[in-house]
Amino acid sequence: MKKIAKRTLRxxxxxxxxxxxxxxAILLPGLLVLILFxxxxxxxxxxxxxKFSTFKGIFGSEWVGLSNFKQILTDAYTWKVLKxxxxxxxxxxIISFPIPVIFALLLNEIKGRRxxxxxxxxxxxxxxxxxxxxxxxxxxxxxxSNGIINIIINYFGVESIHFMAEKAxxxxxxxxxxxxxxxxxxxxxxxxxxxxxDPGLYEAASIDGAGRWKRVIKITxxxxxxxxxxxFIVNLGSILSVDINKxxxxxxxxxxxxxxVLQTYVYRMAFGSAGFPQYSLGTALGLLxxxxxxxxxxxxxxxxxxxxxxxxx
Amino acid sequence: MRKKVNKxxxxxxxxxxxxxxxxxxxxxTNNSVDSPDSAQDTKSSLKSSDLAQDKxxxxxxxxxxxxxxxxxxxEDLSYWEDMQKLSKVTIDLVDSGESDNSYYQxxxxxxxxxxxxxxxxxxxSQASVYGAQGAFKDLQPxxxxxxxxxxxxxxxxxDYAKMVTSSDRKIYGLxxxxxxxxNVTFYRSDHFEKADITANPTxxxxxxxxxxxxxxxxxxxxxxxxxxGRENYLHYAECFESNDSIDESGTVHGIYNGGTGYDIYxxxxxxxxxxxxxxxxxxxxxxxxxxxxxTEEEWQxxxxxxxxSVCDDxxxxxxxxxxxxxxxxxxxxAIDVMDLFQTNSxxxxxxxxxxxxxxxxxxxPETAENTEAVMRFLDWLFxxxxxxxxxxxxxxxxxEKQEDGTYKWIAEFAVEAIKPVGEENYGxxxxxxxxxxxxxxxxxxxxxxxxxxxxxxxxxxxxASYASQIIYTEAQQxxxxxxxxxxxxxxxxxxxxxxxxxxxxxxxxxxAFLDKMxxxxxxxxxxxxxxxxxxxx
Numbered sequence: 001m002k003k004i005a006k007r008t009l010r011x012x013x014x015x016x017x018x019x020x021x022x023x024x025a026i027l028l029p030g031l032l033v034l035i036l037f038x039x040x041x042x043x044x045x046x047x048x049x050x051k052f053s054t055f056k057g058i059f060g061s062e063w064v065g066l067s068n069f070k071q072i073l074t075d076a077y078t079w080k081v082l083k084x085x086x087x088x089x090x091x092x093x094i095i096s097f098p099i100p101v102i103f104a105l106l107l108n109e110i111k112g113r114r115x116x117x118x119x120x121x122x123x124x125x126x127x128x129x130x131x132x133x134x135x136x137x138x139x140x141x142x143x144x145s146n147g148i149i150n151i152i153i154n155y156f157g158v159e160s161i162h163f164m165a166e167k168a169x170x171x172x173x174x175x176x177x178x179x180x181x182x183x184x185x186x187x188x189x190x191x192x193x194x195x196x197x198d199p200g201l202y203e204a205a206s207i208d209g210a211g212r213w214k215r216v217i218k219i220t221x222x223x224x225x226x227x228x229x230x231x232f233i234v235n236l237g238s239i240l241s242v243d244i245n246k247x248x249x250x251x252x253x254x255x256x257x258x259x260x261v262l263q264t265y266v267y268r269m270a271f272g273s274a275g276f277p278q279y280s281l282g283t284a285l286g287l288l289x290x291x292x293x294x295x296x297x298x299x300x301x302x303x304x305x306x307x308x309x310x311x312x313x
Numbered sequence: 314m315r316k317k318v319n320k321x322x323x324x325x326x327x328x329x330x331x332x333x334x335x336x337x338x339x340x341x342t343n344n345s346v347d348s349p350d351s352a353q354d355t356k357s358s359l360k361s362s363d364l365a366q367d368k369x370x371x372x373x374x375x376x377x378x379x380x381x382x383x384x385x386x387x388e389d390l391s392y393w394e395d396m397q398k399l400s401k402v403t404i405d406l407v408d409s410g411e412s413d414n415s416y417y418q419x420x421x422x423x424x425x426x427x428x429x430x431x432x433x434x435x436x437x438s439q440a441s442v443y444g445a446q447g448a449f450k451d452l453q454p455x456x457x458x459x460x461x462x463x464x465x466x467x468x469x470x471x472d473y474a475k476m477v478t479s480s481d482r483k484i485y486g487l488x489x490x491x492x493x494x495x496n497v498t499f500y501r502s503d504h505f506e507k508a509d510i511t512a513n514p515t516x517x518x519x520x521x522x523x524x525x526x527x528x529x530x531x532x533x534x535x536x537x538x539x540x541x542g543r544e545n546y547l548h549y550a551e552c553f554e555s556n557d558s559i560d561e562s563g564t565v566h567g568i569y570n571g572g573t574g575y576d577i578y579x580x581x582x583x584x585x586x587x588x589x590x591x592x593x594x595x596x597x598x599x600x601x602x603x604x605x606x607x608t609e610e611e612w613q614x615x616x617x618x619x620x621x622s623v624c625d626d627x628x629x630x631x632x633x634x635x636x637x638x639x640x641x642x643x644x645x646x647a648i649d650v651m652d653l654f655q656t657n658s659x660x661x662x663x664x665x666x667x668x669x670x671x672x673x674x675x676x677x678p679e680t681a682e683n684t685e686a687v688m689r690f691l692d693w694l695f696x697x698x699x700x701x702x703x704x705x706x707x708x709x710x711x712x713e714k715q716e717d718g719t720y721k722w723i724a725e726f727a728v729e730a731i732k733p734v735g736e737e738n739y740g741x742x743x744x745x746x747x748x749x750x751x752x753x754x755x756x757x758x759x760x761x762x763x764x765x766x767x768x769x770x771x772x773x774x775x776x777a778s779y780a781s782q783i784i785y786t787e788a789q790q791x792x793x794x795x796x797x798x799x800x801x802x803x804x805x806x807x808x809x810x811x812x813x814x815x816x817x818x819x820x821x822x823x824x825a826f827l828d829k830m831x832x833x834x835x836x837x838x839x840x841x842x843x844x845x846x847x848x849x850x
Contacts, residue, residue, distance in 0.1 A: 075799075162600065
């Protein structure tokens with residue numbers, strides 16, 4: 001057997017440059033973006049352990065150790081808003097996650113290509129509407145004085161409901177808005193995955209007498225399972241990250257009981273108009289959230305690999 | 314050959330991407346001055362050394378950063394250029410592009426990057442905290458050197474001195490005085506007339522009856538509520554003697570907010586909440602306003618289209634509604650201002666205004682290059698000539714000086730006040746001028762239109778007063794801010810629950826509410842306020 005001569009590092013670099021130079025050139029901008037804007041800022045997390053002053057900077061600010069974390073974790077109010085955050089995120093995930101999958105499955109069954117494309121395009125338009133506009137549209141729809149929903153309710157002799165000011169309606173409205181804005185866009189992933197399913201499988205199933213419903217259950221859904229699991233794990237990673245803009249725009253004193261979440265609480269603490277900015281507190285909370293999300297992702301991925309033999313990584 | 318061309322194009326594209334990526338990462342404080350790059354132009358506009366080079370050599374000039382809205386107002390003022398000519402100081406107003414909270418957040422970043430211009434408007438808290446850290450100059454020696462008028466004013470006004478001197482006895486910023494004005498209660502006098510209300514209410518009980526009369530008269534108007542408004546709906550705490558205060562012995566009551574907050578342990582506070590519950594139950598107050606879902610635009614529309622009759626809002630609003638509501642829109646439309654109601658004890662109630670605007674402190678960063686120009690201009694503002702301009706504008710343009718020494722206003726306030734941004738404005742708006750200088754309330758009221766003037770001097774003379782102000786240390790601010798972050802929401806939700814009738818107002822529930830407020834930090838905040846006030850004595 002011919003022994004392959006070991007190349008030195010210099011030779012390796014030279015070989016790479018000569019044979020793959022263009023590929024490296026293509027990779028470089030993306031790699032730089034990753035390093036400069038994703039990896040390097042991670043070092044800024046150090047301010048979670050400081051009493052950070054923008055004037056003194058990272059190197060001049062006082063080191064306070066874990067006191068910011070202690071402040072967050074020992075505050076009884078934190079647990080109240082944490083409960084609200086988890087409830088909101090949990091229901092959002094449970095309700096909004098299957099909808100794009102179902103939508104993609106149904107859309108896949110439509111025969112008319114043009115109609116299918118039109119429905120798909122229209123469904124992801126709301127994704128491009130800003131949260132402020134979306135909340136405004138929702139407020140207009142459910143307005144107690146002239147909203148279409150209340151006009152219909154009034155038609156049946158029922159008194160207007162002030163949806164935006166009823167705490168019982170906060171979560172349903174938040175989730176509705178989330179689903180409306182995101183289901184079309186999220187469905188793209190599943191629609192693309194469906195395009196990769198071997199048509200021969202459907203043909204064979206048809207010959208064997210499988211109906212449309214059976215084909216969806218026995219072929220499409222199992223084929224989508226790896227991507228569904230991956231997407232679920234990715235979504236689980238953001239379980240503590242509710243949309244603060246949406247919450248801030250939708251909340252009012254009537255709904256504080258359920259709408260005050262971790263992010264809004266820390267926002268008030270960190271950037272309250274009466275106080276002084278506390279960037280460290282905000283960073284500490286962000287770090288805590290990330291650690292919890294990381295743990296959740298790892299556990300779910302491990303479970304997924306163990307039970308379904310299909311994890312995200 | 315084709316392969317080579319492809320290779321060249323790919324390489325060129327990669328280089329372009331790299332360069333565009335790195336362009337955003339360039340720029341340091343020093344580079345920005347000389348670089349012609351457009352990417353750095355924005356930044357350079359903040360630097361003092363970038364003031365227009367074509368300005369007269371040797372003349373004093375400085376750059377000044379403030380919230381975008383104030384900058385636009387200043388540039389619209391007809392005498393803004395004259396002020397610079399008279400003071401012999403050229404001022405480059407820097408476009409911050411931000412207003413309100415986002416402006417003050419941008420100050421934090423600019424302090425960190427060292428990109429502040431020669432002078433800037435900051436919050437009092439920012440002036441004291443960053444000043445103590447060395448970001449802003451101590452103005453004390455500069456006042457000694459360049460500003461005798463400022464020095465004389467501070468020496469003659471201990472209240473002002475107290476508000477601008479930090480705990481380390483330094484002056485990091487000069488605060489901007491507020492003219493004395495508060496909210497006023499105004500109403501559709503044509504509505505009152507039609508509903509046969511002949512006398513204005515003088516007490517809360519009479520006011521409630523007035524609202525009931527209006528409710529009955531306008532019951533068939535879709536979406537009508539007699540009392541409408543915007544933002545916080547808990548008004549008239551002073552009439553229930555349940556607003557925050559500092560008594561003669563120096564004890565702070567309630568969570569101190571310059572007389573505009575609440576003392577939940579005051580006898581009248583529960584009465585006030587019960588009153589609001591009555592208003593809500595009887596549909597005398599706009600429920601959307603109470604629940605916090607009404608926008609300012611909706612409030613304006615309701616007041617302009619007859620879906621409301623009474624408001625308690627900023628003193629210039631009656632003029633705004635009168636100008637926009639009629640006579641073209643509605644020939645009957647008429648707005649009037651009513652007196653403030655008596656307190657529960659039958660005394661004259663008083664509303665409060667902060668003497669110094671805590672959101673407007675002028676500071677000079679340590680990196681400023683044109684310190685003398687800033688100080689010379691400030692001194693001119695405190696001089697007789699400067700004060701005359703600040704109070705009366707320019708003789709012959711804004712006012713005409715009469716033989717007896719009084720001034721006659723040329724510009725009509727009602728016309729100038731509603732001019733859109735970007736149009737030259739001939740009004741004299743002391744409150745719009747974002748510079749520290751001694752405010753004169755009487756001349757301020759004179760500058761307003763006859764109608765506003767009429768109720769201003771009278772109303773504010775009888776019912777308004779400057780509140781005592783409290784300056785906090787950094788630690789106090791931090792703790793207070795953390796406590797308020799939970800207290801404010803708990804308070805708003807707890808009170809609303811009573812007002813809406815979700816929680817019955819009885820002894821047990823009231824005690825539970827008070828306990829909840831205690832858990833949210835009520836007494837702790839009050840203790841911080843007391844400590845800070847005591848330290849200022």
